[in-house]
Amino acid sequence: xxxxxxxxxxxxxxxxxxxxxxxxxxxxxxxxxxxxxxxxxxxxxxxxxxxxxxxxxxxxxxxxxxxxxxxxxxxxxxxxxxxxxxxxxxxxxxxxxxxxxxxxxxxxxxxxxxxxxxxxxxxxxxxxxxxxxxxxxxxxxxxxxxxxxxxxxxxxxxxxxxxxxxxxxxxxxxxxxxxxxxxxxxxxxxxxxxxxxxxxxxxxxxxxxxxxxxxxxxxxxxxxxxxxxxxxxxxxxxxxxxxxxxxxxxxxxxxxxxxxxxxxxxxxxxxxxxxxxxxxxxxxxxxxxxxxxxx
Amino acid sequence: xxxxxxxxxxxxxxxxxxxxxxxxxxxxxxxxxxxxxxxxxxxxxxxxxxxxxxxxxxxxxxxxxxxxxxxxxxxxxxxxxxxxxxxxxxxxxxxxxxxxxxxxxxxxxxxxxxxxxxxxxxxxxxxxxxxxxxxxxxxxxxxxxxxxxxxxxxxxxxxxxxxxxxxxxxxxxxxxxxxxxxxxxxxxxxxxxxxxxxxxxxxxxxxxxxxxxxxxxxxxxxxxxxxxxxxxxxxxxxxxxxxxxxxxxxxxxxxxxxxxxxxxxxxxxxxxxxxxxxxxxxxxxxxxxxxxxxxxxxxxxxxxxxxxxxxxxxxxxxxxxxxxxxxxxxxxxxxxxxxxxxxxxx
Numbered sequence: 239x240x241x242x243x244x245x246x247x248x249x250x251x252x253x254x255x256x257x258x259x260x261x262x263x264x265x266x267x268x269x270x271x272x273x274x275x276x277x278x279x280x281x282x283x284x285x286x287x288x289x290x291x292x293x294x295x296x297x298x299x300x301x302x303x304x305x306x307x308x309x310x311x312x313x314x315x316x317x318x319x320x321x322x323x324x325x326x327x328x329x330x331x332x333x334x335x336x337x338x339x340x341x342x343x344x345x346x347x348x349x350x351x352x353x354x355x356x357x358x359x360x361x362x363x364x365x366x367x368x369x370x371x372x373x374x375x376x377x378x379x380x381x382x383x384x385x386x387x388x389x390x391x392x393x394x395x396x397x398x399x400x401x402x403x404x405x406x407x408x409x410x411x412x413x414x415x416x417x418x419x420x421x422x423x424x425x426x427x428x429x430x431x432x433x434x435x436x437x438x439x440x441x442x443x444x445x446x447x448x449x450x451x452x453x454x455x456x457x458x459x460x461x462x463x464x465x466x467x468x469x470x471x472x473x474x475x476x477x478x479x480x481x482x483x484x485x486x487x488x489x490x491x492x493x494x495x496x497x498x499x500x501x502x503x504x505x506x507x508x509x510x511x512x513x514x515x516x517x518x519x520x521x522x523x524x525x526x527x528x529x530x531x532x533x
Numbered sequence: 534x535x536x537x538x539x540x541x542x543x544x545x546x547x548x549x550x551x552x553x554x555x556x557x558x559x560x561x562x563x564x565x566x567x568x569x570x571x572x573x574x575x576x577x578x579x580x581x582x583x584x585x586x587x588x589x590x591x592x593x594x595x596x597x598x599x600x601x602x603x604x605x606x607x608x609x610x611x612x613x614x615x616x617x618x619x620x621x622x623x624x625x626x627x628x629x630x631x632x633x634x635x636x637x638x639x640x641x642x643x644x645x646x647x648x649x650x651x652x653x654x655x656x657x658x659x660x661x662x663x664x665x666x667x668x669x670x671x672x673x674x675x676x677x678x679x680x681x682x683x684x685x686x687x688x689x690x691x692x693x694x695x696x697x698x699x700x701x702x703x704x705x706x707x708x709x710x711x712x713x714x715x716x717x718x719x720x721x722x723x724x725x726x727x728x729x730x731x732x733x734x735x736x737x738x739x740x741x742x743x744x745x746x747x748x749x750x751x752x753x754x755x756x757x758x759x760x761x762x763x764x765x766x767x768x769x770x771x772x773x774x775x776x777x778x779x780x781x782x783x784x785x786x787x788x789x790x791x792x793x794x795x796x797x798x799x800x801x802x803x804x805x806x807x808x809x810x811x812x813x814x815x816x817x818x819x820x821x822x823x824x825x826x827x828x829x830x831x832x833x834x835x836x837x838x839x840x841x842x843x844x845x846x847x848x849x850x851x852x853x854x855x856x857x858x859x860x861x862x863x864x865x866x867x868x869x870x871x872x873x874x875x876x877x878x879x
Contacts (some may be wrong), residue, residue, distance in 0.1 A: 430653060432612060433645070435639070436610055436612060436639060436644075436722075437639060437640065437644070437645070437664055437665045437716065438638070438665075447653075447667075452653075452655060
């Protein structure tokens with residue numbers, strides 16, 4: 239019964255050559271196309287650098303005022319503005335202003351990229367059951383595959399730095415916005431779509447005037463989730479050179495600096511709460527027509 | 534305003550299922566609805582529908598749930614594609630329209646009112662009323678003006694900036710009506726438009742529609758399951774059962790000469806005084822001493838007039854006031870009471 243004691247795996251040699259084969263092919267691919275790919279992502283790098291420069295080189299009072307104005311425009315709630323200001327100033331007071339700005343910029347850019355790429359995919363998915371059947375398992379993989387696993391090829395291709403970090407964050411954070419866009423559009427009542435058809439709307443008119451606006455509350459829930467997931471990747475992304483609040487945490491782990499880890503960790507929590515409240519309040523404001531009901 | 538155009542439906546069939554074309558010949562040959570469903574897994578929606586809907590009049594299609602009436606109305610703007618048959622709107626062969634032309638036809642040839650209103654919850658009352666014009670690509674000013682005018686016509690002035698779910702059901706359907714009318718299409722499709730409303734509101738809305746129709750003179754296709762509503766609104770009525778037309782004609786024809794027991798059982802409870810017109814009961818003969826009544830007046834109104842004036846008979850006159858004959862109170866009373874054999878179910 240000795241054959242039952244060890245699992246009949248492929249031979250050590252087969253496995254080794256398989257791994258070497260894959261690695262070799264990928265390394266080949268990297269050598270050949272790495273530079274082209276890197277150039278492809280140049281606009282993204284520019285975008286990242288510009289937003290980071292804006293936040294870090296502007297005088298801090300201006301940044302605080304600008305953020306407060308933005309938050310007020312989005313939420314129309316002085317309470318949220320006051321809370322956000324308190325959080326920002328407190329994090330700044332503990333000496334983490336620069337790192338905070340870098341993280342804010344990273345989250346902002348990766349959210350924008352995730353929305354720009356994710357919403358169209360969600361729309362496509364909502365229009366075809368076949369696309370949905372193919373994309374859904376892909377999203378499952380993106381959400382469950384340990385991020386370190388796809389960090390390796392990204393780093394091999396693009397090296398260490400902001401852009402590979404951004405890509406890793408986007409891969410992790412994009413599934414919710416795709417899923418919620420798809421769901422939101424599919425939830426729009428058939429009666430309304432029929433009415434739109436009866437009045438002769440084209441597919442594009444229907445999407446822009448009926449489906450997207452009515453799916454917006456659901457899509458906003460997806461935006462909120464995407465932001466939260468992007469934030470949760472900040473520490474991991476710092477391992478491949480993304481600057482911001484993640485790096486001190488990483489240093490704290492390796493050096494057992496308890497207080498340093500705690501401060502930066504709490505700062506991340508603070509901006510997570512801030513983003514969450516602001517995006518949720520904004521989402522609620524978008525559906526003001528649902529607030530009032532005839533009795 | 535666009536001239537009214539009639540709608541002609543000819544030999545229209547609808548079979549629901551994965552491969553309707555395979556079974557259409559069996560259905561034409563007379564396969565029953567049950568056999569089609571049990572043996573072939575297809576559902577018969579409509580069988581051999583032939584209706585000529587007159588231009589500028591109200592055509593009611595009546596039937597109970599499952600009779601295929603909502604399916605039928607959706608064929609007119611091809612929200613549902615027929616399995617076989619012809620469909621003409623005036624000179625236009627609706628079946629021949631390609632996707633782009635069909636969209637054009639829906640934008641400018643038809644407008645629709647829905648049972649569950651189907652108002653856009655994220656649009657205000659005004660924006661909802663504008664919808665059809667906006668889809669057509671009309672400028673903001675022009676469509677605002679047209680929409681505001683129709684909102685006023687349906688009695689919702691002052692509610693332009695409300696959202697639909699701030700309004701009661703009756704008011705919401707007024708918005709639905711304004712949205713359809715603002716489109717100013719010659720054909721108005723109304724799918725059980727008043728069925729979801731309370732009886733009083735429904736009666737109100739029927740009056741609103743009749744009053745409007747005096748001015749707009751559109752070709753209206755009105756779907757209902759309520760015979761009283763059918764008789765009140767319909768210039769012509771087609772009664773549908775299990776996807777087939779059982780009888781069609783004017784309300785009076787249907788009430789006085791039901792085609793079969795099914796229709797008889799329907800019309801038994803009808804208030805005949807509001808359906809039968811003086812012209813029908815008129816006897817030829819010299820003028821009598823009594824008030825003049827128009828030939829198209831329903832006999833209930835004539836009876837009211839006679840009893841108010843204490844007369845036994847009235848003179849039936851035409852539009853120019855010429856006496857055509859007379860109608861007697863006794864005949865009116867006899868006509869208002871349903872015949873005995875109909876009153877007692879066998």
